[in-house]
Amino acid sequence: MTPFTIKNLIIPHRLVLAPLCSITNKPFRLICKSFGAGLVFNQMVSAKALVMRDQKSLGMLDFDEVERPIGMQLFGNSAETLAQAAEIVQATGCDVIDLNLGCPARKIINDGGGSKLATDQAKLKHVLTAMRKKIVGPFTIKLRAGWNDKDLSAVTIAKMAQDLGVDAITIHGRTTAQGYRSVSRWEFITEIKQAVQIPVIGNGDVKTASDAYAMMQETGCDAVMTGRAAFHAPWIFRDFIDGNDQVPSPQQIEGMIFTHYDLAKKYYGDAQGIKLMRKFICSYTKGLRDGAKLRNDLVRLTDWAIIEKIIRGFFGGAPMAHSG
Numbered sequence: 359m360t361p362f363t364i365k366n367l368i369i370p371h372r373l374v375l376a377p378l379c380s381i382t383n384k385p386f387r388l389i390c391k392s393f394g395a396g397l398v399f400n401q402m403v404s405a406k407a408l409v410m411r412d413q414k415s416l417g418m419l420d421f422d423e424v425e426r427p428i429g430m431q432l433f434g435n436s437a438e439t440l441a442q443a444a445e446i447v448q449a450t451g452c453d454v455i456d457l458n459l460g461c462p463a464r465k466i467i468n469d470g471g472g473s474k475l476a477t478d479q480a481k482l483k484h485v486l487t488a489m490r491k492k493i494v495g496p497f498t499i500k501l502r503a504g505w506n507d508k509d510l511s512a513v514t515i516a517k518m519a520q521d522l523g524v525d526a527i528t529i530h531g532r533t534t535a536q537g538y539r540s541v542s543r544w545e546f547i548t549e550i551k552q553a554v555q556i557p558v559i560g561n562g563d564v565k566t567a568s569d570a571y572a573m574m575q576e577t578g579c580d581a582v583m584t585g586r587a588a589f590h591a592p593w594i595f596r597d598f599i600d601g602n603d604q605v606p607s608p609q610q611i612e613g614m615i616f617t618h619y620d621l622a623k624k625y626y627g628d629a630q631g632i633k634l635m636r637k638f639i640c641s642y643t644k645g646l647r648d649g650a651k652l653r654n655d656l657v658r659l660t661d662w663a664i665i666e667k668i669i670r671g672f673f674g675g676a677p678m679a680h681s682g
């Protein structure tokens with residue numbers, strides 16, 4: 359387990375939790391931390407909404423001291439708004455502020471944010487300059503390989519970002535046109551790593567701790583960011599620290615679900631917590647025998663006592679295989 363640094367921030371190890379919209383909220387980040395996650399990212403938050411003092415968005419910035427080091431990610435389309443929002447985020451005392459330059463969602467790109475902002479380099483230059491002026495600590499960007507295979511701009515953007523004082527770059531080896539289809543092409547990560555001196559965090563299709571080590575080996579990247587694998591199996595951080603891929607026992611997964619529910623209830627209340635947990639239970643039980651039936655049984659249930667009984671029955675049975 360070797361640390362790495364972004365600007366002056368020391369991060370205990372090299373597997374980073376990706377920002378995942380509606381997933382990497384406080385309860386889930388705390389679950390990841392319980393498995394030893396190092397740097398964790400909040401889900402993306404709208405710069406415009408923060409500047410307009412939208413209470414829900416401001417609430418999304420909440421974090422616990424135990425979550426450090428923690429990064430907050432902003433999305434938006436205006437230099438002025440993003441810089442103002444960066445000041446609001448900075449006031450929370452979080453450790454890293456990241457700009458989303460990779461989101462492919464229609465709603466975001468139609469508004470000129472996410473990966474669309476990366477297609478306008480003149481505008482992006484203004485954005486990065488304005489944000490850098492306000493951000494005192496580590497400032498990072500997260501981008502894709504390009505808009506499509508004919509417009510692969512990541513290396514140019516990475517160099518520009520470095521020149522403008524950005525402290526680290528996360529690169530997802532897919533283009534916007536790819537969405538989440540096909541594969542993350544790790545060769546783009548290698549290209550960026552060779553083009554800049556600031557830390558490069560590779561991202562895309564890391565499903566296990568072994569994959570994370572393979573990505574660092576293959577691309578030379580300084581750290582690896584994992585998203586969907588952590589959503590399915592947050593113990594990936596423990597595996598990364600231990601250096602081997604392990605399969606948790608059904609009882610460990612069951613225990614994690616109950617811990618997660620307690621956190622979800624604590625921070626969001628019972629009704630919202632249950633709604634959230636249905637999503638996580640589905641993800642945690644993916645690949646388990648009879649998991650599909652369990653997920654079907656849970657649809658629309660709103661009483662935790664009933665859900666708990668079903669889960670206890672499910673995990674109380676014979677040991678089951680997990681696809682990891």
Ligand SMILES: Cc1cc2nc3c(=O)[nH]c(=O)nc-3n(C[C@H](O)[C@H](O)[C@H](O)COP(=O)(O)O)c2cc1C
Nearest residue numbers: 376377378379401402458530562563564584585586
């Ligand atoms: C449900 C979902 C939500 C996501 N939300 C965000 C987000 O808020 N900000 C961001 O930069 N990327 C977001 N991403 C992209 C991930 O951070 C990551 O780049 C992508 O999933 C590839 O990594 P993976 O193969 O490890 O999942 C999201 C992806 C998914 C599947």
